[in-house]
Amino acid sequence: MPRRPARRDFLNGIAIGAGGILASGWLAPAAADAAADPPAAQDIPGYYPPDLTGMRGSHRGSYETAHAERDGAHPAAPRATGEAYDLIIVGAGIGGLAAAHFYRARQPAARILILDNHDDFGGHAKRNEFHVDGRMLLANGGTWAIESPFPYSPVAAGLLAELGIDPPRLEQRDHHAQYYGGLSRGVFFDRETFGVDRLVPGLPPTSADGRAAASPAKWETFLARTPLAAQARADILEIETGTRDYFPGLDSDAKKDKLSRMSYQDYLRNVVGAHPSVIPFYAARTYDLFAVGIDGVTALDCWGLGFAGFAGLRLTPGAYPRMGFTAMGAATPGQAPYTFHFPDGNATVARLLVRKLVPDSLAGTTVDDIVTAAADYPKLDADGAPVRIRLSSTVVAVEHAGPVETARAVEVRYVRGGSTYAVRAPRVVMASWNMMIPYIIPTLPAEQKDALHYGVKVPLVYTKVAIRNWRAFAQLGVSAIETPGMYHSSIELDEPIDIGTYRASRSPDEPVVLRLLRAPCKPGLSERDQHRVGRAELLATPFAVFETNIRDQLARVLGPAGFDPARDVAAITVNRWPHGYAYEYNPLWDPESFFAGGPTPNMLARKPFGRITIANSDAAAAAYTDQAIDQAYRAVDELPEN
Ligand SMILES: Cc1cc2nc3c(=O)[nH]c(=O)nc-3n(C[C@H](O)[C@H](O)[C@H](O)COP(=O)(O)OP(=O)(O)OC[C@H]3O[C@@H](n4cnc5c(N)ncnc54)[C@H](O)[C@@H]3O)c2cc1C
Numbered sequence: 286m287p288r289r290p291a292r293r294d295f296l297n298g299i300a301i302g303a304g305g306i307l308a309s310g311w312l313a314p315a316a317a318d319a320a321a322d323p324p325a326a327q328d329i330p331g332y333y334p335p336d337l338t339g340m341r342g343s344h345r346g347s348y349e350t351a352h353a354e355r356d357g358a359h360p361a362a363p364r365a366t367g368e369a370y371d372l373i374i375v376g377a378g379i380g381g382l383a384a385a386h387f388y389r390a391r392q393p394a395a396r397i398l399i400l401d402n403h404d405d406f407g408g409h410a411k412r413n414e415f416h417v418d419g420r421m422l423l424a425n426g427g428t429w430a431i432e433s434p435f436p437y438s439p440v441a442a443g444l445l446a447e448l449g450i451d452p453p454r455l456e457q458r459d460h461h462a463q464y465y466g467g468l469s470r471g472v473f474f475d476r477e478t479f480g481v482d483r484l485v486p487g488l489p490p491t492s493a494d495g496r497a498a499a500s501p502a503k504w505e506t507f508l509a510r511t512p513l514a515a516q517a518r519a520d521i522l523e524i525e526t527g528t529r530d531y532f533p534g535l536d537s538d539a540k541k542d543k544l545s546r547m548s549y550q551d552y553l554r555n556v557v558g559a560h561p562s563v564i565p566f567y568a569a570r571t572y573d574l575f576a577v578g579i580d581g582v583t584a585l586d587c588w589g590l591g592f593a594g595f596a597g598l599r600l601t602p603g604a605y606p607r608m609g610f611t612a613m614g615a616a617t618p619g620q621a622p623y624t625f626h627f628p629d630g631n632a633t634v635a636r637l638l639v640r641k642l643v644p645d646s647l648a649g650t651t652v653d654d655i656v657t658a659a660a661d662y663p664k665l666d667a668d669g670a671p672v673r674i675r676l677s678s679t680v681v682a683v684e685h686a687g688p689v690e691t692a693r694a695v696e697v698r699y700v701r702g703g704s705t706y707a708v709r710a711p712r713v714v715m716a717s718w719n720m721m722i723p724y725i726i727p728t729l730p731a732e733q734k735d736a737l738h739y740g741v742k743v744p745l746v747y748t749k750v751a752i753r754n755w756r757a758f759a760q761l762g763v764s765a766i767e768t769p770g771m772y773h774s775s776i777e778l779d780e781p782i783d784i785g786t787y788r789a790s791r792s793p794d795e796p797v798v799l800r801l802l803r804a805p806c807k808p809g810l811s812e813r814d815q816h817r818v819g820r821a822e823l824l825a826t827p828f829a830v831f832e833t834n835i836r837d838q839l840a841r842v843l844g845p846a847g848f849d850p851a852r853d854v855a856a857i858t859v860n861r862w863p864h865g866y867a868y869e870y871n872p873l874w875d876p877e878s879f880f881a882g883g884p885t886p887n888m889l890a891r892k893p894f895g896r897i898t899i900a901n902s903d904a905a906a907a908a909y910t911d912q913a914i915d916q917a918y919r920a921v922d923e924l925p926e927n
Pocket of ligand 1: 351377380401403408409426427430431432631679681717718725745747866908909910
């Protein structure tokens, strides 16, 4: 709960931005009320959410208020905090933090309040921190890498540069793939799906960017060790190494058009002619980027990602116009995609932004020293600070104080610790999630509300398991294992990054973090319905179920090499994201007009509404950090000056 507002805050706030509030009679009595509240958890020394394990991501306490608001159970009448700001930002993800940064670049003296419903800042870009046998191990709780299917815009690249992040330089300097030297990728064939439990290491890399066929010899060797039937092996060999043109007589654009209208699964089954038993081998390949299987992703996207089966089509590099936006990895030749990740993923981007906004909260000055620096959470919401980041605060209402056209202030109501508070500012950026905005701003035009509701955020789970050693991986000869039929569809050693004083695990005897992925998708439904059903499943699944599945899966896959979950697992963090990636339009189900130049729902959804503007990667319909930054910049640009 907020602390008693300092008198200094009160006077400054009124003077700077929100004239007229005192006169409204709304503030004084309620402020006295709020003053009696005990300190909020984040203000108590020792508060440190990155250390928490168990169920994280959308953790308990972060979503109940929003769901109640959605269901029409409005919270109690608000009490005023007595604070006033020049700008209130809803959402402390990279978008919200970047919006604060951009606004302060224009108005250095601005007073900004950032509210977020989670107990930590960063949005999807969260930090998982483990301490195992005296050693710090970091992992990404969500957003992993600075990478994009498109080059970063000058705005987004400029922000990275301002933060001291030079991805290609860091990648070259700090990524030490050699620590896992000699270990390959493997596939675990589970008995429920493939008839027998068997790990086969040495999965050959898929054909170079989907345009050249892979070496048959390597595939023959790999396939011979699998439990797959002869027909499935022959078909996979054809997919991976064949050079047939399945669309003879068509030019590259016509072929791409066809591929953009069918799923990769249908391409393999109906065009390549693969036996149905081949599908489970490939089904989960798209989970990481789309959180649906190959039934829900176009063949063109899969070609863009370098999947196999396209070598004979001789497609020209580059995006096809109808899917210029979604053909990931197939964008303009010559672009240099970024692929660097910090040990805690893009939580470092969020932490660098926080250090700029609230310098006292994180020690250091460089991109190297921030990696091991512990954030001082009680500093994030300090009385009198120009920027305050208030956690565990779910915004339930954002309304103009008067008619939209003439109002001078916007009232923001949020629930924290069971109490409702009200605070005002002359401008608000909603750097939150689109689907919730219609409930928060019920006065929005109906068609904008519909547009905000269109995208269905993508549910997925990034599980992190800290283990005491990775001897089993070394013995099996693998650093990453695809487990396409199991609860989590992959198990990987985190990629080794040394940066600043942080040292990655470099010997199998040292502890390391495993990355496991689960996509709760439901093949057979449209993509948006798969996400809806998957989200419901995630919200209904307790940590204990995850834990049982994780331990069982690790025992089955790694047990034959001596791994014992009871002895070797040090900690488990399930980063559950029922509302994960921003929804990206899917040519398999979304209207044709979306791919013919729009307009698309996100364009209408992000229109400014009086003194309120809308940021977040949902506003771009693209789940990437650069998009969140670009949308933040636009939303700040659209704010009223006075
Ligand atoms: C698991 C996962 C992995 C990802 N990996 C990558 C990656 O490797 N690279 C990449 O570029 N992108 C990745 N992304 C996409 C990522 O979403 C973006 O990169 C970016 O971090 C989004 O930032 P944002 O600020 O727009 O949204 P978010 O990070 O979602 O932040 C919005 C914040 O607003 C809060 N909020 C919502 N409603 C309210 C409310 N009513 N009151 C208060 N607060 C509210 C949310 O809880 C959230 O904390 C990943 C996403 C997920 C889920």
